[in-house]
Amino acid sequence: MSDIPNFRRSGIITVDELKKLGLVPPEERLAKGPVAIAECPEEIPCNICVDACPLKAIHMNSINDIPRIDWGKCIGCGICVSKCPGLAIFVVDMSKPNKAYVTLPHEFLPVPRVGDEVMLLSRSGEDLGRGKVVRVWEHNRTWVVTVEVPKNLAMEVRAIWVRR
Amino acid sequence: MLSKPISDRRIWEHPILTFKRGRKVKFYFNGIEVEAYEGESIAAALYALGINVFSRSIKLGRPRGAFCMIGKCSSCFMKVNGIPNVRTCIEPVKDGLRVEVQDGLAEIPSDRELFATEDEEIIDDVDVLIIGGGPAGLAAAITVAKYGLNTVLVNEHFKLGGQLVKQTHKFFGSKELFGGLRGFQVAEELSRKLVSFSNVKILLQTVAYGIFRYGWVGLANKNKLYRVKPRYIVIATGASERYLAFPGNDLPGVMGAGGAQTLMNEYGILPGEKALVVGSGNVGVIVSYQLLQAGVKVEAILEILPHIGGWFVHAAKVRRYGIPILTSHTLKAVWGHDRVEGATIVKVDEKFKPIPGSERDVECDSVLLAIGLTPDTRLFAQAGAIMKWVPELGGLVPIRTPYLETSIEKVYVAGDSSGIEEATTAIIEGEIAGLDIVVRELNNVEARERRDKLYEFLWNEYRQSPLLQRSRMGKLKVTVSYEEMIKLRKKFPSPISLSS
Numbered sequence: 001m002s003d004i005p006n007f008r009r010s011g012i013i014t015v016d017e018l019k020k021l022g023l024v025p026p027e028e029r030l031a032k033g034p035v036a037i038a039e040c041p042e043e044i045p046c047n048i049c050v051d052a053c054p055l056k057a058i059h060m061n062s063i064n065d066i067p068r069i070d071w072g073k074c075i076g077c078g079i080c081v082s083k084c085p086g087l088a089i090f091v092v093d094m095s096k097p098n099k100a101y102v103t104l105p106h107e108f109l110p111v112p113r114v115g116d117e118v119m120l121l122s123r124s125g126e127d128l129g130r131g132k133v134v135r136v137w138e139h140n141r142t143w144v145v146t147v148e149v150p151k152n153l154a155m156e157v158r159a160i161w162v163r164r
Numbered sequence: 165m166l167s168k169p170i171s172d173r174r175i176w177e178h179p180i181l182t183f184k185r186g187r188k189v190k191f192y193f194n195g196i197e198v199e200a201y202e203g204e205s206i207a208a209a210l211y212a213l214g215i216n217v218f219s220r221s222i223k224l225g226r227p228r229g230a231f232c233m234i235g236k237c238s239s240c241f242m243k244v245n246g247i248p249n250v251r252t253c254i255e256p257v258k259d260g261l262r263v264e265v266q267d268g269l270a271e272i273p274s275d276r277e278l279f280a281t282e283d284e285e286i287i288d289d290v291d292v293l294i295i296g297g298g299p300a301g302l303a304a305a306i307t308v309a310k311y312g313l314n315t316v317l318v319n320e321h322f323k324l325g326g327q328l329v330k331q332t333h334k335f336f337g338s339k340e341l342f343g344g345l346r347g348f349q350v351a352e353e354l355s356r357k358l359v360s361f362s363n364v365k366i367l368l369q370t371v372a373y374g375i376f377r378y379g380w381v382g383l384a385n386k387n388k389l390y391r392v393k394p395r396y397i398v399i400a401t402g403a404s405e406r407y408l409a410f411p412g413n414d415l416p417g418v419m420g421a422g423g424a425q426t427l428m429n430e431y432g433i434l435p436g437e438k439a440l441v442v443g444s445g446n447v448g449v450i451v452s453y454q455l456l457q458a459g460v461k462v463e464a465i466l467e468i469l470p471h472i473g474g475w476f477v478h479a480a481k482v483r484r485y486g487i488p489i490l491t492s493h494t495l496k497a498v499w500g501h502d503r504v505e506g507a508t509i510v511k512v513d514e515k516f517k518p519i520p521g522s523e524r525d526v527e528c529d530s531v532l533l534a535i536g537l538t539p540d541t542r543l544f545a546q547a548g549a550i551m552k553w554v555p556e557l558g559g560l561v562p563i564r565t566p567y568l569e570t571s572i573e574k575v576y577v578a579g580d581s582s583g584i585e586e587a588t589t590a591i592i593e594g595e596i597a598g599l600d601i602v603v604r605e606l607n608n609v610e611a612r613e614r615r616d617k618l619y620e621f622l623w624n625e626y627r628q629s630p631l632l633q634r635s636r637m638g639k640l641k642v643t644v645s646y647e648e649m650i651k652l653r654k655k656f657p658s659p660i661s662l663s664s
Binding site for chain 1: 177178179180333334335336337338339343344345346449456457470471472475476477478479480481482483484485486487489491588625626627628629630631632
């Protein structure tokens with residue numbers, strides 16, 4: 001049982017675990033502008049993101065590889081966020097001085113609108129405060145929502161909740 | 165018992181689905197006129213009205229409600245127009261139907277007119293008979309129809325698509341294999357393709373009740389019997405949800421997680437308001453996420469193992485919204501009067517023994533079981549195919565060649581009835597079985613290449629995922645070489661031959 005990673009016991013992956021798997025871009029890249037992060041640590045037979053990326057920045061050798069994003073090519077457009085069947089890809093933008101921006105998939109009603117103050121949630125569903133929605137678009141009923149968050153929460157906010 | 169509808173459990177707003185409800189239909193429940201929408205099953209329509217009890221058990225008169233919602237479990241048996249034991253979950257509502265709660269053991273009606281059917285129709289010019297209209301059956305049917313073979317597809321439900329129709333999440337896989345599409349969209353695409361062929365006859369609400377000497381297959385629906393003599397058969401009958409033993413497990417509100425999914429995603433009806441999900445495999449976590457999308461509060465997901473059964477990304481989706489996954493936990497009991505009102509959960513030790521004193525009560529109106537599926541292989545067993553018990557595949561499944569032919573020559577298996585995997589492999593298996601028939605029948609080169617390529621992809625790429633090793637090992641255990649199959653057939657001759 002000891003070879004079972006912790007995220008399989010909790011359903012929550014830590015930033016350290018993501019870093020160990022090589023899934024987090026280096027600080028310098030994060031500081032430059034929006035970039036995609038695939039929180040996809042298991043070898044699922046799936047390569048939807050590879051086909052989805054318009055910049056051909058996501059690589060896999062076999063369908064069972066975990067996605068490797070070329071952060072030099074990635075511009076953080078968020079198309080992979082809208083298409084990943086596991087809703088496991090996020091775009092993080094830490095290039096602005098006071099705020100960070102997290103782009104995440106959202107599939108609940110009501111649909112958030114630009115300007116809405118929404119609840120920010122962590123990977124464990126913890127309430128991390130409020131954040132403003134700055135962009136919303138949709139693909140096949142997955143809404144891709146960009147929220148403004150405090151800079152220290154850029155790697156923590158992974159969902160939002162919109163109150164009715 | 166009921167003077168007017170207690171409630172309307174229908175969902176009117178949903179982030180993913182648009183429920184296209186038909187015109188209003190009026191029927192009678194225990195003599196009282198009630199309303200439903202065309203396209204709903206009787207059980208779904210009654211459930212929407214707030215009715216939980218569909219029948220009373222034979223000996224103790226205990227209440228019985230819906231469980232599987234797909235015509236497999238017999239928990240929703242009711243009397244319809246005087247006929248008892250009607251599976252109301254797969255019987256569509258119609259104006260004027262008289263539906264009654266079935267109390268105890270049903271009597272066979274003396275009125276023979278109720279059972280009158282038209283003459284039996286003989287269909288003997290069929291190349292391929294496909295039994296089951298889910299992902300595997302649809303893929304097989306499309307494949308053989310494309311090459312011009314005369315095809316008949318029988319489907320128990322009044323809709324095609326099997327369990328794809330209730331899958332609202334996007335499928336993994338690759339673009340070529342419908343990856344990225346939501347399950348119900350895959351069902352729409354496959355069904356649309358199939359109905360475009362003029363050489364396919366589709367029989368809905370029809371059951372294949374047996375395969376007999378010389379390969380005659382008996383089909384039956386409410387009005388008619390058919391006797392079909394196909395040259396090949398593909399059996400793709402799917403699977404049914406497993407039950408769990410605990411006090412109160414027969415209370416209405418204890419439902420298969422897939423049953424709840426049928427209610428909310430196929431019919432747009434809330435299965436409850438507060439749910440407790442048992443099992444954290446992919447079905448458990450996916451259904452929990454979908455419950456949340458429909459507006460149901462998920463109190464917790466219980467998992468008896470010390471780790472989550474499903475794939476991490478699916479688990480992460482529910483954890484982000486605060487749904488707890490309680491590992492090393494199980495159900496102790498469920499209680500309520502005519503409907504679940506709560507459950508007692510308990511921690512277990514490393515030997516899965518309940519730890520005394522760790523019990524906790526959870527208030528909920530639904531307990532949804534997501535503890536695995538059992539292949540529906542009754543037709544294979546009836547026909548005398550060589551079977552093997554394979555726990556990794558969910559139970560008893562037929563031995564097959566690499567291209568999915570069973571020990572009964574020209575009878576193929578595909579999809580969950582060949583051993584539990586998931587929809588993508590079901591589609592691939594259906595196509596491989598179909599292609600093999602085309603190769604044998606037409607000696608088509610293109611079909612042979614495609615078959616070999618798909619086979620290679622299935623075993624040497626797709627199933628190589630570490631997450632699929634358990635089912636891959638299971639499938640290896642029941643796949644034998646063509647030569648080995650010839651030996652097995654000599655040793656255990658099949659009682660049925662399609663060639664004669």
